[in-house]
Amino acid sequence: MKQEIKNLTLEEIAQFLTSSGEKPYHAQQIALWIYKKDVSNFGEMTDLSLKLREKLKENFVIQDIRLIAEKVSEIDATRKFLFQLADGQKIEAVLIPSINRFTACLSTQIGCKFGCIFCASGREGFVRNLEPGEMVNQLQFMIRNLNLLKQRVNNVVFMGMGEPLDNYDNLIKAIKIINHPYALNIGARKITISTCGLADKILRLAQENIQVELSVSLHAPNDKLRSALMPVNQKYPLKSLISACQKYFLSTKRLVTFEYLLIKDVNDTQRNLRELRELLKGFKGKVNLIIYNPFKGINFEPSSIERAIVFQKVLKTAGIITTIRQSKGRDIEAACGQLLLKRENG
Ligand code: SF4
Known part of the structure; x- marks a missing residue:
């Protein structure tokens, strides 16, 4: 069976070339055709020999992702895309505009197995991991789309559906x-991995x-509450999580x-605030406070902005860099934890 070439890193393409008697440097030309010139068949790669193009055709395909639906937020112009994959499965990704930049939020799995109780993405269970090419294709779609507007994607966050570190090899x-400079060329420091806290990963x-940014969904300052909100905490309690973050x-x-x-009233009490301050005191990190996005079927209410400001003030006084972040795309259910599996109409 032919392989999707976008599942291969440039080093792996070079290995294929070497093992089939070709020069490994052609990997760079191939990547330029796929990712910069955006071609969809090997026949168009005119600076490669006919023999090599035939070899590539015999072994690989160049797949794309199919847009089924798109929603645009009337509040902040966030765009949510519903894509269909080659096997008919569907995933969502989000393009978030802010002043002078665009952030692509990508999914890494279909569904999620971690069952955080405030999150819509894991509610229908886990279906499968995404292949590397399926993640890259979400981004390539957005890059292509923004090129038409003479804009570009500046940041990539793996914060869509799924737990990125649970699909570790494909994510990397x-x-x-x-x-890679010959592929999509987005700096490592512009790439963020979000995790629910898989300390071993x-x-x-x-x-x-690779110097990517790491973002950890903490959401509770003690093990009892965190385990109730995020079952993953039973396997990786706060002590092991914070220690792993320190090593990172x-x-x-x-x-x-x-x-x-x-x-x-769940994790925003005075006691929670004191515990959070103690947990992170002296730690070289940042805190993003996000007011919860209500989602139908989940019985939680958002804290007030006043409460968020109190949290920010106390944490900052303790020397912890703290920002209050507004989730984008709330009106189209594209905000944190709102992406859903099997949404037919975006
Ligand atoms: S917050 Fe992340 S890890 Fe938890 S259920 Fe949602 S997608 Fe999965």
Whole structure:
């Protein structure tokens, strides 16, 4: 069976070339055709020999992603895309505009197995991991789209549907393609991986020698509450998670961001605030406070902005860099934790 060439890093394409008697440097030409010139068949790669083009055709395909629906936020122009994959499965991705930049929020799995109780994405269970090419294709679609407007994608966040670190190998390959100068050429520091806290994978990521940003969904300052909100905490309690984040900082020198959804009377009490301050005191990281996005079927209410400001003030006084972040695309259910599986009409 033919392989999707976008599932291969440039190094892997070079290995294929070497093993089939070709020069490995053609990998760069092939990547330029696929990612910069955006061609969809090997026949168009006119600076490669006919023999090599035939070899590529015999072994690979160049697949794309099919847009089924798009919604645009009337509040902030965030765009949510519903895509169909080659096997008929559907995924969502989001393009978020802000002043002078665009951020692409990509999905890494179809569904999610971690079952955080405030999140819509995992509610219908887990279907499968996305292949590297399926992640890259979400981004390539947005780049193509913005090119028409003479704009470009500046940041990439793996914060869509799924837990990125649970699809580790495919994620790293996708990042290598996105980052490579001959492919999509987006700097590692412009790429953020968001995780619900898989401490063992954070430790592995720290050894990868790629300086991507790490964003950890914290959402609770003690194990009892965190385990109730996020079952993953039973396997990786706060002590192991914070220790893994510390090691990530020490080996990459990148400040870890802790996301903290503010849910009224659930995790926003004075006691929670004191615990959060103690947990993160002295830690080289940042806190993003996000007021919870209500979602039908989930019985939580958002904290008030006043509460968020109190949290910010206390944390800042303790020396912890803290921002209040507004989720984008709330009116089209494109905000954090709102992406859903099997949404037929976007
Ligand atoms: S927050 Fe992330 S890890 Fe948790 S259920 Fe949602 S998608 Fe999965």
